[in-house]
Amino acid sequence: MTTAAKTSTEREHGTYAKYKLDFCRCYRCSFACSEYNRNRERAILYGTWQPYVDAEPVRDHVRVLLEFGMGWKQAAAVAGLAQTVVARLMYGQPKRGVAPSRGVRSKTASALLAVEPTLQNLAPSACIDGTGTRRRLQALVVAGWPQSRIGERMALTPGNFGRVIRAPRVTVRMALAVMAVYDELWQADPRAHGVDNQGYNRARNHGAARKWAPVGAWDDDTIDDPAAEPDRGENVSQTTALAENALWLVEQHGYTRQTAADRLGVSKAALEKAISRTSQSAQDQSSEPRLAWAPPKCGEARMYRKHIRDGETPCEKCKGANAAADRRYRLTGSRTEAA
Ligand SMILES: [Zn+2]
Ligand SMILES: [Zn+2]
Numbered sequence: 001m002t003t004a005a006k007t008s009t010e011r012e013h014g015t016y017a018k019y020k021l022d023f024c025r026c027y028r029c030s031f032a033c034s035e036y037n038r039n040r041e042r043a044i045l046y047g048t049w050q051p052y053v054d055a056e057p058v059r060d061h062v063r064v065l066l067e068f069g070m071g072w073k074q075a076a077a078v079a080g081l082a083q084t085v086v087a088r089l090m091y092g093q094p095k096r097g098v099a100p101s102r103g104v105r106s107k108t109a110s111a112l113l114a115v116e117p118t119l120q121n122l123a124p125s126a127c128i129d130g131t132g133t134r135r136r137l138q139a140l141v142v143a144g145w146p147q148s149r150i151g152e153r154m155a156l157t158p159g160n161f162g163r164v165i166r167a168p169r170v171t172v173r174m175a176l177a178v179m180a181v182y183d184e185l186w187q188a189d190p191r192a193h194g195v196d197n198q199g200y201n202r203a204r205n206h207g208a209a210r211k212w213a214p215v216g217a218w219d220d221d222t223i224d225d226p227a228a229e230p231d232r233g234e235n236v237s238q239t240t241a242l243a244e245n246a247l248w249l250v251e252q253h254g255y256t257r258q259t260a261a262d263r264l265g266v267s268k269a270a271l272e273k274a275i276s277r278t279s280q281s282a283q284d285q286s287s288e289p290r291l292a293w294a295p296p297k298c299g300e301a302r303m304y305r306k307h308i309r310d311g312e313t314p315c316e317k318c319k320g321a322n323a324a325a326d327r328r329y330r331l332t333g334s335r336t337e338a339a
Helices: 016-021 027-047 056-067 072-079 083-091 106-113 131-142 147-153 158-164 172-185 197-209 238-253 257-264 268-284 301-309 316-332
Strands: 052-054 103-105 127-129 169-171
Touching: 016 027, 016 056, 016 127, 027 052, 027 056, 027 106, 052 056, 052 106, 056 072, 056 083, 056 106, 072 083, 072 106, 083 106, 103 106, 127 172, 131 147, 131 158, 131 172, 131 197, 147 158, 147 172, 147 197, 169 172, 238 257, 238 268, 257 268, 301 316
Parallel strands: none
Antiparallel strands: 052 103, 127 169
């Protein structure tokens, strides 16, 4: 990789990289984000009509990848193109006095436009916002995973683990390692993986004392977004939290109530009681905490996804909600409506 990875303070405002990696939502960065999407969508559209397209929007796209610390050689590799093709597009052939070309084959263009600055494509040493990393580690502790056990899996010393779980910024390498360990552990029962009751309870109490949010308080759209709040009422009672987590496992991950009860370490009877008590108090609209996780209803973007998962054709209301969420994502970088 030829481009040095930038730290957050070095990243300039008015760039898509600042928007995406540092979650800056200032006017200039938001504008850069919508320009990035507009440029890319337009260029893709033109490329579907003509054998040759204007090279400038494609160069713009590669420049954005460079801002992300990706390097044009890596962009070529990910696009499946020869390095010389990308070098000529970007820099021409200086030794022969040939300037960068005005046009480019649409096949080349679409291969490069398909390369997006995802975490997997970035320089491992690039520095990004640590919000999602912290939340993932904290949620695992809340689920009963001792910090030492999580750290072991990532080959982190306890001291380093303690730093990462609080770090405002992390490297891409660390963010990816934490995502991998989270995906592996979040739905596993620590006690079925060699964690004794004492360690399990100590971890849960540690997380609860710090009001860390459980796995169920986040979804893929919110966990990395510093502006997103965990999806739960303040001071969620034990009963509500239990019902919430169980319903979430059932609705989102196809657990039965029995397997959800097993996962959460309670009897099925206790779980049924918690669910009925929680929905009761939600109906009462008393001062009790509300049931923060409600099953998806038609007219919500997440119901659109449920229709698809269930093999149904999404209804018009859900189609509308999904389109609105997509639009919001293009404008703000988040599919979730601001509170
Ligand atoms: Zn900014
Ligand atoms: Zn629907």
